[in-house]
Amino acid sequence: MDLSHDHDPAAPKAQPLYAQVKALMVQRLISGQWRPGEMLPSEFRLAEMFRVSQGTVRKALDSLTAENLLVRRQGRGTFVAEHDHHRALFHFFHLVGADGERRLPASRLLSVRKGLAGRLEADRLALDRGAPVIRIRRLRELDGRATIAETLVVPQALFPDLAAIGELPNTLYDLFEQRYGVIIARAVERLAAVPADERDAKLLGVAPGAPLLEIDRTALALDGAPVEWRVSRCLTRNHHYRVDLG
Amino acid sequence: MDLSHDHDPAAPKAQPLYAQVKALMVQRLISGQWRPGEMLPSEFRLAEMFRVSQGTVRKALDSLTAENLLVRRQGRGTFVAEHDHHRALFHFFHLVGADGERRLPASRLLSVRKGLAGRLEADRLALDRGAPVIRIRRLRELDGRATIAETLVVPQALFPDLAAIGELPNTLYDLFEQRYGVIIARAVERLAAVPADERDAKLLGVAPGAPLLEIDRTALALDGAPVEWRVSRCLTRNHHYRVDLG
């Protein structure tokens, strides 16, 4: 099933079969041919479809499972991963309490506004400067305390009527997925310590200039395109950001 | 090769063969029977040794490779991973410049002192309070600027003559490995924003109270025992801590 009919010696090496199968599967996810929550055909059926052996299909499936794009359950089947609360909590939210336990924060929406992308926003979201965007501000609570002041920017083109929704859910990525068909596959976070500005200081109940942990996140869709830029300024008096190094 | 001769129905499930093989291999790493940099027997030889098929051995090897405990190179062989600079840089050091490029910091040793574990140190290192420890302070530079004020604590029992070494290398984990046979397998980092105290402020050339990124790391050996506690306070004016979320 070598799909790279490519005998130019200067061309890049043909990928192994399982990688080609994996790429085809990712295409089906991107195109929406396989939708979140949906069950995939069985390994043997997939092997017939792609004209490879079951072992090769399995290797592609294992890889996609490792990337959290698929979920496999013995006896039930293979499913396209969904952005449920569990995933939001364990893959995209790293603030934990002193006891090391994760808690999903409550959110209070402060504002949702349409606007035009500035230089930094255009850069982060790979848009042209002046492209229409939607900006969201919210305050998030952990253990009943205001802890995170958050600013979110998304391209209006991808989420046309987002600004019109009155109530946004606490975990946005499942909304992106279900309502707009945009699947967040991965993200890059950049952390720094910054002094609280007047606005955040008031929101979080600290003095201006108090140290805050700034989490600057770019979230990427399945195809690698940036679709959300989020800056969270966090009070780390009672919580911390946890990283496990392999 | 089921090694769990365990037919008590209340006992935990027998692990799959490849997991048992993997556990045996980890034992060889812990015991020093396979030392860092050493070449392992070939897949077929290992399959004979453990009396399983080559495919099962491969699955165990793949898993250990994914955990960065082994390195495999086609045509050459399978080797026990070493803590070289590359690994220090890519797995254990997450501070990058504005351009996103990693640089290994230069280190200036401030002090090395023997002492007795306090409550927090004993807690972090799973020692008894009052157990002998070694405390190290150093200042680290990135791009020629003093950027990280670091305090390290290790149990004296594991690193007996560490305090007597005049010059410590920049990357400590390969020293731990080569001189003391202690292999750092993974680590947990807890990040918070803190105000600079007088001492760190002077070291880093900022005003007291300026926001610093505090990285509180516990490093674990192959057997899961904590062997180093390290607190790094970082200036994040020109650098940030980068995390990739799968």
Added chain:
DNA sequence: TAGTGGTCTAGACCACTAG
């Protein structure tokens, strides 16, 4: 050329889930 890891296949059997 010999030896290594990397890929691919084919088939058997087990464990779990659902009806």
Added chain:
DNA sequence: TAGTGGTCTAGACCACTAC
């Protein structure tokens, strides 16, 4: 009981490395 994923095996061939 039928269908699914999970494990295990056996063997073939390829690609890379060292000698």
